Amino acid sequence: EPEVTQTPSHQVTQMGQEVILRCVPISNHLYFYWYRQILGQKVEFLVSFYNNEISEKSEIFDDQFSVERPDGSNFTLKIRSTKLEDSAMYFCASSGLAGVGANTGELFFGEGSRLTVL
Amino acid sequence: EDQVTQSPEALRLQEGESSSLNCSYTVSGLRGLFWYRQDPGKGPEFLFTLYSAGEEKEKERLKATLTKKESFLHITAPKPEDSATYLCAVKESNTGKLIFGQGTTLQVKP
Numbered sequence: 001e002p003e004v005t006q007t008p009s010h011q012v013t014q015m016g017q018e019v020i021l022r023c024v025p026i027s028n029h030l031y032f033y034w035y036r037q038i039l040g041q042k043v044e045f046l047v048s049f050y051n052n053e054i055s056e057k058s059e060i061f062d063d064q065f066s067v068e069r070p071d072g073s074n075f076t077l078k079i080r081s082t083k084l085e086d087s088a089m090y091f092c093a094s095s096g097l098a099g100v101g102a103n104t105g106e107l108f109f110g111e112g113s114r115l116t117v118l
Numbered sequence: 119e120d121q122v123t124q125s126p127e128a129l130r131l132q133e134g135e136s137s138s139l140n141c142s143y144t145v146s147g148l149r150g151l152f153w154y155r156q157d158p159g160k161g162p163e164f165l166f167t168l169y170s171a172g173e174e175k176e177k178e179r180l181k182a183t184l185t186k187k188e189s190f191l192h193i194t195a196p197k198p199e200d201s202a203t204y205l206c207a208v209k210e211s212n213t214g215k216l217i218f219g220q221g222t223t224l225q226v227k228p
Contacts, residue, residue, distance in 0.1 A: 035216075
């Protein structure tokens with residue numbers, strides 16, 4: 001069964017360092033997302049990406065964050081200068097089969113990348 | 119502000135003891151209510167989508183229902199493998215942005 005894969009599974013970094021989290025979405029999906037979950041809190045939307053551009057972003061997704069789809073398979077989240085409060089589990093998700101049309105919102109999530117900022 | 123509130127926060131059941139989880143929501147224009155299951159250390163796994171009041175969906179021991187203000191996830195004769203956190207989320211736009219509740223952590227004891 002197709003799945004969303006994320007790397008690394010866990011990354012520890014020093015405050016102020018740049019971090020890149022990588023995701024390989026399901027191959028024939030059109031919509032890509034990043035969500036995060038701080039320990040013990042709700043899953044929070046960060047950004048959605050469609051047709052090679054950001055379609056929506058949350059207030060959390062400030063200038064320190066960026067996303068990129070550098071090739072036909074990878075989808076990355078970059079945090080330029082990490083802060084302590086960026087420590088969280090970051091989930092990549094994808095949805096929307098090519099040819100089906102509308103984005104139903106049934107998201108397929110990866111297993112997450114745990115980011116620890118010291 | 120859009121809100122999704124789930125209750126209870128935690129639920130302990132004996133195997134075979136049926137119960138329901140609640141999700142109350144307030145959104146300006148609902149474009150879908152979603153139930154996900156999340157196992158510890160894993161990403162959410164899609165279960166159901168409901169679009170309109172009165173709609174019901176079933177999968178094995180789970181049944182989801184929707185009214186204009188809330189959704190219920192009914193669990194019939196649960197088994198220990200049903201133990202997980204169940205997340206409710208709403209969608210109000212076409213971009214796939216989901217607003218999640220805090221979840222109900224279900225523990226089913228044999």
